[in-house]
Amino acid sequence: MRKTLVCIVGPTAIGKTAVGIELAQGFGTVVLSADSRQFYREMNIGTAKPSQEELTVVPHYFIDSLSIADDYSAGDFERDALIVLEAMFAWHDVVILVGGSGLFVDAVCRGLDDLPGPMPGVRERLNELHKDQGLEYMQDMLQRIDPIYYSEVDIHNPQRVIRALEVYESTGKPFSHFRQQKRAQRDFDILKIGLEMDRQLLYERINSRVDAMMEAGLLEEVKTLLPYRHRPPLLTVGYAELFDYLDGTYTLERAVDKIKQNTRRYAKRQFTWFRKDTSTHWFNPDDVSNIIEWIDKRRL
Incomplete structure (x- = not known):
């Protein structure tokens, strides 16, 4: 049976981590994270990383693999992920990739386009x-x-x-x-599973998660990252708004509202990105048994 990479994609807060872990347990395999912010050890609360308990249940790769001071591109991830996949496929027929960073998922699945470098200046x-x-x-x-x-x-x-x-x-x-442009050839099969739910319910989940992050100490985490605030991973939703609060641009209440608003907008763009790939099959995150059945049928 050919080796198969199962990609779990979808918007933020929809439950990709939980589904990925359930699938990894079901197939006795590992998870690769394609969430570009979860790579960084210093970014924890604002990136909704898997908990230590979840990381113990199923081995994860590319969680806490970098320092915020490190430069790391989608091309770097493509190279490193393919090396890990080659090693994992020596032991597993199925590997799970989980992430909402569309560019990083595409890097593994189809390769990166040969983008030109910038003209001087x-x-x-x-x-x-x-x-x-x-x-x-x-x-x-x-x-x-x-x-x-x-x-x-x-x-x-x-x-x-x-x-x-x-x-x-x-x-x-x-x-x-x-x-x-033309996609790269991979020596493993790729199955893409998108997670979706009622849009209003997703937005409620986003709002609740932002509140939970604040209660868990997101502001304190952001304060520890002030020396690195201009690093690309920190110019993102959940961090940029709280840096603005610390600068006096917003009240804390306004900054939290902006995080929720910008996260909802980001989720909408994630849907747009992933839906352009017509090979993606869509499920509700509660339908894990149906997802497993669908994967098994495609692998026969």
Whole structure:
């Protein structure tokens, strides 16, 4: 029987971690995390990592594998994940990959497109523009030149927005153009499972999880990360808003409301990203028995 990578994808707070663990237990295998923020040891509460108990139940890879000071790209993850998969497939017929970071999931499943490097000076100019004009100005630029990628990307992540802009300014072609190239060949089968539920219920789960994170000490975690606040992983939802609070931009109540609002928007964009792949089969996160049955049928 061929080796199979089962990818569990979907929006934040929908329950991917729990489903991934149940599937790993069912198939007697391991989990690879494709959540790009869970790589970092210093980012715990705001990234909703698996608990120590969950990590004990099923071996996980790429959790706490980096320091916040480390540079790490989707290309790095593609390389490292393929090495781990080769080792894991020597022992397991099935491996579970779990994550909501679409670019990192794509890196493993289809390979990264051969994106051109920036022309000299372009990145520096865009970084200065971001510093002077703010993220919203950069978002508006991206929406005008590449509405396709704008509808999919996490527009609250300045690194992703600036990268798309520099590709356009260096080539004259939108970032989305380069994401339509031929996929890499893998020596294992890939089954993609998307998790979905009623949108209002998901939003309620998001709001409740943000409240739980605050009660668990997210603000204190953010304070410990102040020296690293300009590192790309921290320019993201849940951290950026609390840095703004510490700067006096928002009240704490307003910052928490912004986290909830931006997380809901991010979830909507995650749905957009994952739904463009028509090979993904969608389930409710409570349907684990049906998911296992579906996987078994596809592997016959």
